[in-house]
Amino acid sequence: MPGTTIDQTATADEPLRPLELAAWMALYLGFGAATLGYLRDTIATLVPIWLPAGVGFGLQYRARGRWQRLLVFVAVFATEFASEKTFGKIQNVELYAVYAFCIAAEGLIGGLLARALTRRQPPALDDVGGLGVFVFSAVVATLTAGSVAGYAELTLAGRGAWSLGLAQWLEADLVGIIVLSPMVIARSLDTEITERSAWVQALALMGLLVGLTVALFGQRVDVHSPFVALSFLVVPPLIWLGLRFGVVGAAAGSLVLSVLVGVFTENQRGPIAALGYEESDRQWISQFFVGLASISALMLGTLTRERRRATELLEAAVHDLRDASARFRVLFEGMEERLAVVDREGRLVLANRGWLQDAERLHGAAPAFGTVVEAIGTGPRGVSAEAAYLWRRALAGEGATRVWRSEDERGDREFDVTFAPIRSPEGNVVGAYMTIRSLDERRQREQSEARARRLETVGRLAGGVAHDFNNIITAIVGYAELAKAEFADRGVPTGDLDEIRKSGERGAALTRQLLAYARRQVIEPRRVRLDQLLEGLKSLLLRIIGEDVALQIEMPSSLWPVRADPGQLEQVVMNLAVNSRDAMPRGGRLVIAGENVTIAESDAMRRDVAPGEYVQLSVSDTGVGIAADVMDRLFEPFFSTKEPGRGTGLGLSTVEGVVRQAGGAISVYSEVGIGSTFRVYLPRDRSATTAEHAVVTALPSTRGAESILLVEDDAALRALNVRILERQGYQVHAYGDGRSAVEMPAELLSAASLLVTDVVLPELNGREVADRLLARAPHLKVLFVSGYAEDAIVHHGILDEGVQFLAKPFTSGQLLARVRAILDG
Template sequence: MAQLELRRAVADLATRTETLRAQESRLRTVFETIYQFQGLLTRDGRLIDANAVSLKAIGCTEADVSGLPYCDTPWFLGTPGMRERVQGWVAQVAAGQDVREEFDLNLPGGTRTFDFAMRPVRSTDGTVVGMVPEAVDVTERRSAEAQLRQSQKMEAVGQLTGGIAHDFNNMLAVIVGSLNLLQRRLAKGETDVSRYVDAALDGADRAAALTHRLLAFSRLQPLDPVPVDANRMVTDMSDLLARTLGETVRMETVLSAGLWKAHADPSQLENAILNLCVNARDAMPDGGRLTVETANAHIDGAYGRENAVEPGQYVLVAVSDTGTGMSPEVVARAFDPFFTTKGVGKGTGLGLSQVFGFVRQSNGHVKIYSEPGRGTTLKVYLPRFHGPEGAPDEAEPSGTPNGSGAETVLVVEDDERMRACSVESLRELGYVVSEAGGGAEALRLVEGGRTFSLLFTDIVMPELTGRELADRMVAMLPGMRVLYTTGYTRNAVVHNGVLDAGTHLLPKPFGMDQLAEMVRTVLDS
């Protein structure tokens, strides 16, 4: 009986041994033929095994690398800085932590990109007894992704340039056509030409608005952030919004008590709210309900990392509608410039892109929630203003729009036609005006004994920038005021899209009314 049990035990052991050998053979086959690079290390980071794919990449046999510290193996020695990185990973995994990295390696066949992971091997009691490194060659995948991104970028550029060309050509056609008609009528001695002047000015105003919207999308517009009471702003805009939305849209406001002040440019925030409400109205062709809501909000670290926004306290302004809603595909493209689902002539496709650019430039966040047939909510998060509760709101400009007849203005502009237009406009407004085509010429006037009440200078100029010129002239004429102008905003007086404190900027293009108001404001400040 004992012998029979012994034979059975031996037979059972033989069966288990054969099973283990078969399992080991299968695992070895997988290990050797798996697509990814794989190996096995001791607890102190020495290589004791590597599969065929890994060895083929460096042209070595297992005997060549077995027993070497992993950081000293040929996989890493050809890439500067990798030895130290691998040493750090070994220490991290030995302490029981996982490693996940992506990096480039210089291998005999060229530079390759790897998605790499290294994990601890533990005994039954949880002690780390080894580690398993594995890597997947993602070079081709990353290359394909880069090509796709480039293709998408070119598609977006094509959409952007096509939209700009279409809209600008329409506006230029109005301007050129109106001026041609004006020229012909004046040549005939006709004086009833105001409609042509009005049409040309309207086309120019629309072109200027388009450039401002593009700058907003590109986050290049100059912002002047101040503490803003969003509740008060929404309340003050109620009449305007009601007229804009029409009778078929019922508007509601839900304003939070104890609302923090937002840190934002008030005029741009007003434009953003108006754009969102107009979009909501257009999504409800048969009427519906539109809700403007404010609230205090907190963005935590997890959401911030996922959406590339700084965690912290924000002021929320949300606009919701009961309209047609958007599909996920439309939501994904909603902020693209010139993308629109509206019919021809019913939208520029710049409204939401302008909102997006303004909010992101303000270090805020914007999010769309939408379902087809159920409506849309668009949430704007603006940073909370951290300062005294009594911080003053933006002051209204004071004084009259015209000059006194004794105030002197120096216009510095390298573009001759632009300079001539500014000079004539300022003279028309009652100022004594001198001009210079650049910084050196302007300095010579001051060095010759001339004094000026105001320096009106372009920023981007040869020789001296407008900022450099202003610094030197104010040192010579301490009481002189400075007003900058530019058609572009990434320059010396705008830092990260925000105007320096005390800086006055009149963006091009500008009309005579804007010029009159800004010059008067600066002189009276």
């Protein structure tokens, strides 16, 4: 309802806390004092309404468990007894004790009866049934307690007949329960009026109710006065409170009305007093009037709550249905199969976008919803009659599968088409569905899966070989450099050593290519702009492709940045350029271009990439083109169409591995005799940072005197690194495994400045060694060395942030430069 937020699940769902019980007991005492004081100070002999009964009854409704019910019983008994003894007219302690017991028992009986009838803990007032249980429990409880109280008055005080005591008790307590207990029960309803207009409306309605009650019941009138006929006018504001503010509004209005009508009637004012009845009859009539009006308002308030709750549930259900429908639509539109559904009469009722597109390719036109199966696919391509026949077979309960062919801009295509009935739980045919699966896409997916399995095989092979192979190459290159340095000092020719070093470097390059293809190479990605990268490569590209190939670079400055390893991107460009150069033996034109592209979900599967924003790097040539039988094996490792000795067959496979590791994709289009175009898709980098990673360069001097801890399991490489470092003045303490390294003496560890450790070690890996030593010596700096992407320091081949790393194989100069840079950093 506008302007109001009311959460009135009229259930006492909050536990009754001791402080709250004490507050209600204080209010109980106040109600009792006011009522008994009124009797004592006036000529009235009867209580028009006993509000404390409403407090006790409501608290028992909210009580949880036997001990809390017992606590409420004792509290009500004690408070009632104190109230009667302090403010009562007569001095009869025994009668006061009976009164207190009856009031306490009244609430206990009502609460237990309500729980038994509703089987809820605690009972509720959130529907008409709950309100009926509340009124019925109140009547039974007051009748039971009133019977005992009436008998007590007769026997202990000698006051009137038993039936009179019962009637007075029933009338006063029942009205008190009806008008006040909902307020006690609704204590935990969290009724919240959030708008100022709602507050104004609530106060206005309450003011109107008070004003009408005072005007109609506060005057001394006779039986012929128009006020008698107009007394019902106090009911509409009370009803309005119930409709607008639910149970709480109805209960608050009833409380005000009952007090005012009771007081005015006892003072012989208002329409009821004008009837001329005795005091007991006037009290009964006023209580009946107030009780009936209160129950009516409470019922309307409960109905309002039910309607509001039903509306909220309906709105929530509609919202959930919309969410479910949206999720279903996403799944339905994104599913691999193209799906369509017809009803029992053969009308098209459901179809995803893929089915409509394929239906258009197959039949020449996409059918509209509501189209009957005979009209689905009417077009020039000749399968309409068969489609209608298969739809009707499915509606008759028989499924069928066919292979259909069509021709579009992508050439001849094959589709696996299935028709099947849809049955109800009873087995009756209620419709039919049709699925279309592209056999070309299935073959493409199977080829991708086969390539992925080959990649995994090569990756395992590369990971297993790279560690030992890179150690061997590092040792070969390193010892060749040491020997060359020593022989050069003696004037001995070193040409043979140069050839050894060059051969080792070629082996290292081959290993790097293999690791790049297998995506096991360690990369350090950073924000890169392709236009700037190509500008830096332009002079090198011109030298590589030769004078007979015209180079054209089209890289707009508006290209989005990407996140990748710059060195690897340079390798991608160089490999593609070399591949294009070799495809143009008589010269031609090489075009390298960049473009911002957004790949839609419909194109993502065809390009084997996730939907999103990409920078497209295209490398086009006017070469001989690629034959169809070669295209399927183009990115396989060691596959080459060049003559033996003119390549390793890892160029394009390396390109694909680098691109995939960067989260991108690569595709190729070629026509024999015309040329080829390779398109590389690199994800757009949306990170906030634009800072470049610092590039480590060799310092003029790599000498030092610091203490270095070296952990390397390969004996030859360990000895080599010790010699390289000690020749530059460093103090080196070497270990062959991680266990012995972490057990080094404390004085040796405290004096060390740098830990140089291999990542792959027996027992403890390099990361574990570093973590344990750093726990003992936080000042220690760490340099990891490894031949491939080990998970200890990288995730998915990407170097962990802040990790210093040197890839094997490395030269002595690279090792010394990196060590010096870290120590000085």
